[in-house]
Amino acid sequence: MKPTIITLIFVALAMAQGPVKAPAKDKHAPIVGFAQTKDSTPIMDTDVFDEAKYLEGVGSDTSTVNAKRAAHEAVLTREFMDGFNDSKECDGVILNGKGDNKPDFELQIIVDSHDTPKQKAVWHYILRDLHNNTLLPVGNDDTGKQAAQGVCVAVWKNTDPDHLKKG
Secondary structure, eight states: OHHHHHHHHHHHHHHHTOSOOOOOOOSSOOEEEEOOOSSOOSEEEHHHHHHHHHHHHTTOOOHHHHHHHHHHHHHHHHHHHHHHHHOGGGTTOEEEOSSSSOOSEEEEEEEESTTSTTOOOEEEEEEEETTTTEEOOOEEESSHHHHHHHHHHHHHHHHOTTHHHHO
């Protein structure tokens, strides 16, 4: 429930910003970098995150659940990366880790219910245009591959709207 509320808040913020102007045509391919914060990972498993926060609140040891979260987030990252590498929509988009290249977009992915029995996973992604400091429409998808495709389509719509028609 909390991730849905968070997503709705981000959607409201993105809508309140009005139409997004396309940045000036750069000569380089669009670069997407994962959001880097001390409190969250670039791809966050909310199920285990909530479990860890609950255990912290009641004063229990969180080491086991933190290890579980790291393992889950590694699997989710692999799923997203496989989708990114296999999607034609992502051809030409550079996914940047830490390094010298400054990203054009910042990405945060929140995955909810991926390991909850009888519930469908939901991949929420939040993409921010760093040149205009604006949030782009938030995506909600069922798989890492769909999330990767949605991220790439949003990037192309904001950098070169005709790119997807070319391929």
